[in-house]
Amino acid sequence: MRTIGIRELEDIALGATLLGAGGGGDPYIGKLMAMSAIKQHGPVNLIDPDDVPDDAFVVPFAMMGAPTVLQEKGINGGEFQRLYDIVSTFYGKKIYGLMPMEAGGFNSMFPFAAAAKLGLPLVDADGMGRAFPELQMVTFTIGGVSATPMGLTDEKGNSAIFKTITNKWTEELARAVTLSCGGAVSVTLYCMDGKTVKTYGVKKIVTRSEALGKAIRNVKQQEGVPEENFLAASEGYKLFRGKISDILREVKGAFNFGKAVLEGIGEYKGQTAAVEFQNENLVATVNGTIRATTPDLICLVDTETFIPVPTDAIKYGKRVLVVGLKCYETWRLPQGIELVGPRYFGYDTDYIPVEIRSKGGV
């Protein structure tokens, strides 16, 4: 167990935004919220998942909805207690600790704000090792864990509890309510015991985010070429470098859908690339050829600062490096590809790992 204060949050937010693969929300808003909660209630204890007792009751907290909406709508603070009350009423169990559900600028910070406010520790694990747009897209679904009973509440004070026959149905019903509540809500789902966290969770994701954040911050202080330092630190595969020449966006069904078009710069001059997303980046194409697909992470970072650029921050003229990161190993299993592979999102292509795609091998 170690303590997470305001200093650590900075790096965690930065690193998690990279792992958000374009989604997971705005790091700025999330960070402010977590920092303010820690200032008021004190630092949060981060627990190694291997130290969680098998029968401990672990409760994930997250925000659900379109990142652009989440950023403007925010929360009012009463959500944490309402979700806590729902879980207490429905399970009647003592909560051992909270847990994030995904990595991302907002959803890595939201559980810290909740943990600080509720005086609970946070378990260093999640269900994605990145961010994904739909709630059934977690390693726990592959492990047969139910997303429900799931609690949901909005900033106005409305709340709902779902119990569904599959996690895909949870997504369906909770998404409909999210949309009705204005496009973004606070949720708790996949409440589970410590043994399940250890068996199916993506362990040490907060620690990994923090290390990544620290590395990004130090890229320019190090010897050598900053871009090479960044790629080494992130274990990233370089896919493209270019200037955003067009950005198409649509908010549909409480998701941000869109496509960014890039014109090459530097050694990519004269070439073009495109990145399509549903909250998170799904497919990256260079000169018409796919160079990376979900579940591998497709990340855009600033060419100068290497700070990650979430899909909601993509702007015309911005210069970005497009990198691919290997996804968590479970996602590469057949059940993983079925749940979050390119075909699920409507792309008529097989999943080929980014380490092959990025080198032009298909």
Added chain:
Amino acid sequence: MRTIGIRELEDIALGATLLGAGGGGDPYIGKLMAMSAIKQHGPVNLIDPDDVPDDAFVVPFAMMGAPTVLQEKGINGGEFQRLYDIVSTFYGKKIYGLMPMEAGGFNSMFPFAAAAKLGLPLVDADGMGRAFPELQMVTFTIGGVSATPMGLTDEKGNSAIFKTITNKWTEELARAVTLSCGGAVSVTLYCMDGKTVKTYGVKKIVTRSEALGKAIRNVKQQEGVPEENFLAASEGYKLFRGKISDILREVKGAFNFGKAVLEGIGEYKGQTAAVEFQNENLVATVNGTIRATTPDLICLVDTETFIPVPTDAIKYGKRVLVVGLKCYETWRLPQGIELVGPRYFGYDTDYIPVEIRSKGGV
């Protein structure tokens, strides 16, 4: 208290379909369901609301959604027990009896099926005295009663519980889930004590439905002109007699929207009328002049049999009598008009009682 068996159900279904004012679902499906439950589990005890103890816990059961969908989708029978379990878990109170929420072909029968199956009595009251399309449209809303905690379940086994800041928000969220579940679901809402039932409920609605049903059945056995007998028995105001010349329908947001156009017959030859609906009939126009609006009941009945014709059964060529019935007195209060008057549904006209409108007074 008296016992309702299969014989009584026939009349109740027939009368309630008239009170459904075009909505409340198909009487045939509902009747079959209630009859089958009574055959299997025995008759249902119907309790006069004035005999319900003040602190007794009364639980309304209904189906929510588009009548056309409800008719095709039906239920699978597990819904009653799931709703019962939700209420028991959430309130931890012993259920005294069930109650209908509205009058209508389906929703007057559904609570009988549930009561028979669960072995509970049914309280002879509801919250509308007719049918309305949205769930906040009950006399209990005027009495400040909360629709939530509300339970919802579909035939597949998914369920949800809502707790909202207003009854309009309950409608909003539950409607979104209804739509996601395929357009029709089983619900329990406005769980309340006996005192509230007695203070705000529309009392003896089942008994009134039964009497109306019996009267409709006897219209042609009586002396005199059948149409006059029908109008006398139903206390109806004759608005038009005609042949359906066009019917427009749209299923939108788990509602049936539409408009029936009529060509006059008999003394109305050469004249035209139109009836617009959202599940229930909302406005009746004769030769371009409004002759009745919600919350008064606008009912279509067969010109020969006087059997009510719900909106989902309107067909080209069908000959119908259009009648207006006075709504329950609470709906004529300013708070009632605000909740269910013509302006709520987007009609730019004041509410004028059917006894004035129907005579041409405006």
